[in-house]
Amino acid sequence: MSGYTTSRAFLEALAEAGVRYVFANLGSDHPGLVETYAQARDEGWAKRLPELVVCPHESVAMSAAHGYAQVTGVPQAVVVHVDCGTQNIGGMLHNAAKGRVGVLLYAGASPFTQEGELLGSRNEFIQWIQDVHDQRGIVRGYTKYDNEIRTGHNVKQLVQRALQIARSEPAGPVYLVGPREVMEADVPEQHADPALFSPVAPAALAPDVVDRVAGALAGARSPVVVTSYLGRDPEAVPALVELCETLGVPVIESVPMHLNFPADHPLHWGYQWNTQQPNPRLAEADVVLVLGSDVPWIPTRNRPDAGARLFVIDIDPVKEQMPLWHVPAECFARADLRTAVSQLTARARELADPAVVARRTESAAAEHERQRRVLAERERPEGTVITPEYLVACVREAIDDDTLVLTEAITNYHVVNEHLRRNRPGTLIGSGGGSLGWAAGAAIGVKLAAPDRTVVSLVGDGSYLFGVPSSAQWVARRYGTPNLTVIFDNQGWKAPKQSTLGVHPDGVAARNDDFGVGFAPAADLPGIAEAAGGAWGRTVRDAGELASVLAESLEMVRSGRSAVVSVRVPAV
CATH class of the missing domain: 3.40.50.1220 (TPP-binding domain)
Known part of the structure; x- marks a missing residue:
């Protein structure tokens, strides 16, 4: 064994292409990658590889890579476990595809030998269960390119080609799989010049x-x-x-x-x-x-x-x-x-x-001013009740022009846009897709991409729970990516209710107020972040307290600690 394996060549190729982070949920298909990282740390050449960011849930890994690429334009890598891990990133893969964001997704594949013929041959029961007919087919409706690494002799070429496709407009995710035997195999040292795999040049109008x-x-x-x-x-x-x-x-x-x-x-x-x-x-x-x-x-x-x-x-x-x-x-x-x-x-x-x-x-200016006056009238709280418009206005006053704001407020998307009034390009970002939970991981990737800037996520309570906050907050704490999450807590899913009313405005659901969307009994949403990631958390119910809580939460974030503020707005 020379120690130069397909796994090492694969990781080198990512780094050579500008990938800084591998967001990973490791499994039984990744011994070659684990060994390469350990060897690199032991022998002092770990800086030649992308940094490994361990994510306890795949959706957090995928959305973190998504967020990083949105800020930098540079695709990052996500490593997941065979077919199961691939399916676990399904919603976040949808977001990257619909949002036209480049991400390189890599999954191992079940070993293709079972009698010990090659290093990496099957030695765990799960490797028979996870052997499926068409693993790449799981993602084919959402990726621009998919391929299998069949030999380490051209793995760098495959990686560079995949990233070239991921970066070429319309950008999007790509998918590679590699069986254990291939990723463990010794190969000659590999070379592929990233300069020869540049994305397609911008197209002009005739x-x-x-x-x-x-x-x-x-x-x-x-x-x-x-x-x-x-x-x-x-x-x-x-x-x-x-x-x-x-x-x-x-x-x-x-x-x-x-x-x-x-x-x-x-x-x-x-x-x-x-x-x-x-x-x-x-x-x-x-x-x-x-x-x-x-x-x-x-x-x-x-x-x-x-x-x-x-x-x-x-x-x-x-x-x-x-x-x-x-x-x-x-x-x-x-x-x-x-x-x-x-x-x-x-x-x-x-x-x-x-x-x-x-x-x-x-x-046009007269119409613009008319709209602005109408919106300003909506920003007043209704006594102690916190309206979504008042909440966004308070956030607007609390942050600066350089703050990166992630929006996943769903039924309050329009409120965020209308009342946040962002003016600096690149400072307001959404997922681009329709699968909830993006912001939790994306905030990590955005903060890694812009470590000196404040990151604030505005999310619904449903979006917050979809984001696997226990995993996301743990990752944020481990890798030093403090961010503020502000939750529009209306105690349920408003979107399905609105959809039902749009089709059946006078139906039985409307008549009986029976939509199956409430979140009672209420969960301690900030408490999840406190327990999993040591975050600072508060729940706000009174309009008079909101401004001071937001100010304190931002101070916490700037001092290096994530914060979650759950704001009770009128219930669904």
Whole structure:
């Protein structure tokens, strides 16, 4: 045995590609990785490998890698146990896929020998039980690429190719599996130059598309931009501001999972989520440019006017992974959003009529101010009762512009966006998907990516419990990633109740208030974090106490201790 194994080459390849962390839930399929790390620590070359972050639950590992990549743009690695661990990250894998976030997921596979023919051959009963027909098939609906490591002789090439695909837009998760015998095998020292596996370069719009879209915006009576995830690239946000200012075009954020446009900018025209009424600003538009959005509107509720001209520019313009999706646009174009917006701005400068731009800007600013006054009225507490609007306003006053805020408040998503009023690109992040529990692990990854910044998560009580807080808080304590979690505790799942009322507004469930969504008897939500991670915890029921508790909790976080504040808002 030379000691240079496939496992060592695999870990070296990750480090060479810029992976700093392996978020791992180790199992019987990982002796080769465990031995490599032990050897590296013993012989003094551990810094040549990614740091191992042990996560007692796979979903925390996956969402931590997700959060790190969202801040840095660099995919990290997640190691899980064969088919069982792979299934345990299912919801968080969905989030990475739908949020277009690169993550390299590695799982071992049950050994393929059982008589001791090779090192790593089966020697535990579980290895027969966990031998399934198509382990890679478990994730194939959510990954951009999957492969099996069949030999260590090209493992570095496989890792670099997987990461190249993960980083190329639309970015997304990739999956590798490796049987024990292969990962234990001695191989010659491996080499693969990461510089030769760069992601696909950003795509630009064709010149005729630039002319067509810029001309439509410039010549419109009432144009509007709709976006949901342009802010995945923080540098695209000021580019969009420049385009909108050049033409006097307002922006609507639809189901935003990122800060896409500064909330205080006079051209910001608000947000829409599961809005059940028509959006008058969208209905009045005669030209609509959709820039990076999966759900620009809900067709049955708030679609644009039938006569409006629609254009879609996106890294994923026809949503190939969504079986049912359509926007009746006259042009669909695949392009990097920052590149496309810069192209449109250059052409718009040549076409803009200063008088028209001034008129549009004045009208948009008036609407922006009207919306702001309405929202300000909602931020007052109702006696001692803490409303979600008041809670978010208090958080807004407690944090600074540099704070990284993770939003997973579900039925209060819109409240967070409307009242937090974030303006700095990259400072408001959502999962991008629909599986709850992302924020608990993501806060760890975000803090590792930005150790000098304060990290605050705004979550529902259901989201908090989905996040396996016992595991997440333990990991945060062990690896020094203190963060604040603020819980909108409405003592139940509001979303299923709203969904039922949307379909059966006069049904039996509505008549009897029987929805099966309550969390009684109430759990001590901060107590979970205190017990598992030594966190500072408080439950707040009185509006008069909220500001001081938030201030104290942030002091705790800045001193190096995580904090969880559960805020009782009106019950479901």
